[in-house]
Amino acid sequence: GKSPMTYPEGYCYANIGGFFGAELKKAGFDGLVVKGRAPRPVYLWVNDDKVELKDASTLWGQGAGRTGELLQLAHGDRARFITTGVAGENRVRSAIIFGSHRATAAGGYGAVMGAKNLKAIVVRGTGKPPVADPDTLKELNRYTAKIDVWLTLTAPPGVMMTGHSDLVEVVGKDSCYQCGLKCNRQLYRYAGRLEGSRRCQSMEYYLPWRYGREDEPVETFFDAPTLANDYSIDTFELQAMIDWLYDCYQSGSLTEPETGLPLSKIGTREFLEKLLHAIACREGFGDILAEGLVRAGQKVPEKARAMLSHTVAPVGKMDGIPARATVVNALLYPLEPRIHQPLTHEVTFIMAAWNVNQARPDLSPITTKVFHDIARAFWGSDEAGDLSSYEGKALAAVKTQDRTYVKDSLGLCDYAWPITYSFTTPDHLGDPSLEAKIFTAVTGAAGEELDRYAGRICNLQRAILIREGRKVPGDDFPPEFNFTEPLPGGPQGRPVLVPGPGETAVNAAGKTLDRDKFTAMLQEYCRLRGWDEATGRPRPETLAALGQDDLAAAFR
Template sequence: MYGWMGKILYVNLTDSKIKVIDSKPYVEKYLGGRGVGLALYWENVKPETKAFDPENCLIFTVGPIVATRAQGATMTSVVGKSPATVPEGYCYGNLTGYIGPEFKKAGYDGLLVTGRSEYPVYLLIEDNRVEIKDASSMWGLNGYRTGELLEQAHGKNTRWIVIGAAGENLIKTALALATHDCTVSAGFGAVMGSKNLKAIAIRGSGKVEVANPKGLTSLNRYTFKISKRIRLTHAPHIEGTRYEKELEVIGKGGCYMCGLECVAGIYRYGKKYVGHRKCESVEYYLPWAYGKENEPIETLFYAPVKANDYGFDSWEMNSICDWLYDCYKAGALSKEEAGLPLSELGTGEFLDKLMDAIAHRKGIGKLLAEGLYRGSDQAPPKAKALLRRSVAPIGQNDIFSPRAYPIMALFYPLEPRVHHINYHDIAFVHIPWSHEQRQPGSTGVNNALIRRIAKEIWNSEAAADFSGYKGQAMAAKTIQNRTYIKESLGLCDWAYPVSYSFGTPDRFGDPELEAKLFTAITGVSSDVFEEIGERIYNLQRLILLREGRRTPEDDYPMPHNFTEPLESPTHTGILVPGPGDSVIDTRGRVLDREKYMAMLKEFYQLRGWDEETGLPLRDTLDKLGITGFSMDYVK
């Protein structure tokens, strides 16, 4: 096979059994990446299995486009039962950087880890040589030091996935850290800790065969041209502060063999601090947000480094810090109840104390170790009442509020976690549109271009009215399917789809680029995409239903969206494109319940589900070739 390696590695830490599974039956139906990860989870993780049970599986899967020299193709999908969701259940995450390419170079399309070792171990993968090695000497070390030791033992080009104190101590939102400062959340660091799996180290010497090398080379040149778009050169929330002039991008922070522009970069803080940052890490723990205007630049620089090192999710930590600050201002938590000097929140010293408290379950860290949403049940009533709207059982937030964009009301509840991968399709055209509103001619992304994007990429021109409900169900379905295909191919969320481009006269991008790359690499027609996207999405629906999801009640967004008018701006501003060439101010909006219910029913119909219950229809699943389900959650 071109593009695929043909093997999935299976490791049972309980009995040290290591075997190789043929990946061909999986990739033919699910491509790779997220799709294959879902299929392996469906077959291997029982609904009654708990996140920290030995029987839980931690699954790493890589798509066919990864490690082929294609640009923006480094994604590794990670799938397992998560301790971070409420209740515990299926979840997913992603790792970019160098891990996925190294899996492929070692000869594997994926890795499934199950069982639990009696003592700390790490998994060493060097091409066909796979060993479970003693990691007792590494246990107790944080992430970066563990990575250094692995490179010393196995060579500087060894790629690694490691856990720190948060993962070892089973903090339910703990992440795993990988080479190139990449992380995967959803509590999968804690799942590694529950298995006594300190690290995975990978070195590969192989090569991925490509069906049409010359065609791929030509497409790579084209990709550089068509992918010229807005690149964040600074953090939006740092604008207007004294830190703005102290923070600058001095280089690209691209992943394996990728030269595309993206939010990842090498940042200089002040005159002497230089580090690799991506997205959330640039804006994590902003001192002035907590009233500490004079905090040194070192605090801003080291905050994400410390989070990665311990294994803390910076999204979760931001919510924790915001909540503690609200409690401090309202007097809802005493120093004795918190076990922390809340007046120091915003300083580097406070952050050190907070992370130590959570990692070792001291003071309020004991409840925060359960995750903020779950742990807040143990907080004093006044403190619990201050929990922000950004915290919910599946990690919903109001970065892109459904009150501003009704399509988000479908994205939020229908995923097991925050749906970044879906809402980026909307956000990545809204951002340049917002720039165009502030400075006409700066991007060329206007209402007319968004109508074309909606028609040709989202299959629904009506969805170009971001404030409306018409056509949003079709757009949501199309975006979801495209997203699941993208993640199954191993393509970066920042790079694809290319909806708009500064490299074309009319600013319209190329929605077929992913398909062109797939065919050049594998020799397989992309005609399979639509059916495979449907198959992957329906299989995820079955997994969620099998694990207790209630329909249709769990398919509604959080109740406040229907009753509380939107006050603060969304992440990309308060203005959205409306009908025609109009601009809509979203302040004061609420989600219309009747219109949402009608939109949800339309979505069910488009998916081939029962329009009243949201349960998949047997006929739909049969057509997609999905088996092994119970009629308890199928209509």
């Protein structure tokens, strides 16, 4: 849909886990399209094939968590919902959608709900989607569970790298609908006494000790994700924002009187609560921050604007996995309308297992040789396994994009899919054809069709972006700093190691992207997509082969 977070505003996307999507399917729907704006606050109630708008005046102004509780009181514990908090109601650009089972979707779509006066969508489905081949599906489910053994972390990376992994322990699973696969959505115990469901980056967006607050009660660390979710503010945006405010205060670029915020107390619960309230209610300096960091940078003094990191992006975090170290990301980052974490996760998750092997071979079997085996199976060439080179990366980008587009379309979890490696298979390889096999078992359609669907999705997205003003191929280049600023080393000057040719590792620290090699890689990518190398637009014959002749006008 249209996103208020993108800059300028335009097409974007988000995904959400939990239970809502499955419940919608059980109600008989593959999707919902909501048009227009209600004259007063409403929510949409979907009860199998009965759909109605209901008054939401008593829900307006409630936090996302309380809204969910009230909706389930009204419609039963088995009803599933998506909603947004006060930030969404006030059209904070980074407002998220919050759903059953503490699922979230970024991209500013909470603000879209607020703009429509749509407080929530609630669904209850009693149907059972048909399965073409139940016996084969059961076999595939057992096979998937058998090979789904891979590296899992006992704490989020940011917590571990800052030496505080002793604060959290995993005490149980907290899976989404009918899922038994491994995931970092788990039940955690904090400091031996506080328990709650947490996952991924939202656990670590506000680590008090990063701001010199070692004595801050652990409750602040524990409650930070639920506080943000209740207001419905994107934690990626919050993390970048708090880091920037901290740097500005330390450098004297922003002061407490200028912002009305207790900047001297960054890292405390008091600061976080006041920041979240100011943003969600658009009060004072919070109104500027509610526009997002990219836009806020245009409204603050020059010395504060200069403190913005190059990693700040309209949606997500730029350069989280640097393209200067992992060259394929030089294509994956700019070709999308947002920083699309699942695209970069495919190589990142394998890299995590490889990095552990480099330090502790007894904990991970993913050697450099296995990494190259994975590259051949999933990215199409051995060259793709040398992350520092440009060879094989265009094909790797196509395959990674296609797999991710299909994964999103099938409703598969980013953390579990694709299964690229396994600790239990003899060669430690996963199965690149598994999604297609499951698709065939469920639908009866040929799994080979998935590649065709992915190509159609890619071309359709390209058409929308060009219609909205994307300049191609110029906008397909990554930000200029990738070509001019050497990649910094790791903490304490450590090397930034990536798999290299053969069974070697390469230190990427100090590297920049080569403009000529990147240009050649982009042109190869266009050839593989069936796009014109000079214009970056799909050729008519490509569109015709995919049954998309109707898009031809968008590319003229």
